[in-house]
Amino acid sequence: MKLYEYVIRRLILLVFVLLSVSVIVFYFARGFPTGIAPWAPYIHPKMTAEQIEEVKRAHGFDKPLVEQYFYWLRDVLHGDWGLTGAWAQGRPANEVFFNHFGYTVELAVAGTILTIIIGIPLGIISAVKNNKLPDHISRIIALAGYSTPAYWFGFILQLIFFYYFYLWGLPYLPSSGASDLGTATITRIPIIDGLITGNFAYVWDEFRHLILPSFSLAFISLGFLARIVRASMLEVLRQDYITMARSKGLKERVVIYRHALKNALIPAVTLTGIFFAYLLGGAMITEYVFSWPGVGQQALRAVMQGDSNFILLYTLVFAIIIVLANLIVDVLYAFLDPRIKY
């Protein structure tokens, strides 16, 4: 199979996955016994009974649940994702989503960068000093990372770097929110917004707010990356060409960084890509703990309220991101490792 055939096959599968996900979530979310009635946001107290009927008829809310799906699908294909409930002031679901998506992108990028900066060296040290003290220490850090409850670690960071630093008179970091200086309106990604308008006070404030949540995310996920890098590095270091490089008399540093690292990082690329995709879907708990105004927190609120429109939009975008990320990673893999054929 050629690469482009593979990509096309996967894209066709994407449509299938999206339809299935939407069917499952639709019947789950609309079946909510205590959720927001899907027609409720359209109605205001001054409407007459006839007008209410009219609204219900226009969006198919008077039909049985099985038929309602097709009405929903029709509306979505026309770009109408429905209205959210009172928790988001009844605004259109897609507007709510894209107003908050920039914050999630920012957090995801920062979290991924931190994960790479800490996780990859940790994995390399672990592999090079296999079964020695540095390996044990890095293994404990990595495992502690993914054994840590996300909700707990966020609060610990807040307690130390906000509350105690404040009590001790040290320069403290803000504990919650994305910025004290207003929201981003141009690109909706706050730091880029600040850079465009040249408002460096805003960029600095945003950066300070970003440190704790992104570190919290990175700490929890760097373990996976470090373990993968370690495993693939160990495998690469056993191969003949490494023995060859060593027997040529190359320095150990050159062997590791020039010869081994490139091949060992291929699996790490995959993992980082998938991980970034998951973060783009919103790290729900971290956003909740730090009151970060990203999509994950909005999704959490939507679930608590039983808002089917927002849940549907969120899950579908998430599914698209995950499937596309998998696809991109696969294609990237083929470029990085010429042995792989599709």
Added chain:
Amino acid sequence: MQSQKTEARKSEWEARLADIKYTLHLLRKNKLVLAGSILSLFFIILGFLAPILVDPKLAYPEGYPGDMYPFKRKYMWNANHPIQWGSGVSLYAGPEFFILGTDGWGRDLFKMIILAIPVDLYNAAIITIGAALFGTFLGAIAGYSGGIIDEALLRITDIFFAFPGLLLALVFAAMFGRTIETLRLAIMLVWWPPYVRLMRGQVLSEKEKPYVEALKALGAGPFRILFRHILPNSIYPILVQATMDFGGVILTFSALMFLGFSPSPALPELGNLAADGYGHIFDAPWVLIFPGLTMLLISLSFNLIGDGLRDVLDPRLRR
């Protein structure tokens, strides 16, 4: 004929036992695995002893009327305690000494954590085993049958991979009510797909081996080949995955509880206890810190075992 058969079976089991012994030998050399095993064993024993050590009735304060707090919350920390948390902490100077302070109900947090350990371990065990069994079963069928069944099962798995896991569990839990059983099902729903891929891969590689051909020639049925012969030969990766997942499942379970999907705020469960400290992180930090720390230790101990197992059982690293 009969004795020959039993002899063959005996030697088969001897080989397996020798393999397990060698694995244990490798594991013992790894100090971190040893530490993890001791720690997890400690938590499991503590879990079994918890109802004896602490009276479970203490978890439900008198006059407990459903979901409402019967009094204004009081978080207390002893006045002469060696740790001082800073300003804003309400101090308690009574005759009783609470080593970890009290939670909002005025219950001894230390005793509540002990009561919570079996709840978490038991539920996480049920969820992990359920998800592993289900996923392994589907994966085995997909790998062995191939063709259209394989394709269909894989596509279904793909769909579940594309879901945001936590949200799916939340939606499920919100829809079917806040009971422990719903939460278990909700988390199982999220954790089974990796086992399908894992088991399918295993079965695909085992299926081509000569011993399966031989079994087929002998006239063994597909279920016998699959569950009596292929499964025991490919169980190790599943075991490693399950051990590693156990730590993650226990975190997810408590995270759902923390987010407010607990059947009752008085239920002693680590995430639930931590949730009580949510709005009081600066004036009563211990309420969140200690349950979370316990959770971290439990999860870490199982992850240490899983990580060590993976190293030891990985044929590429096994030397």
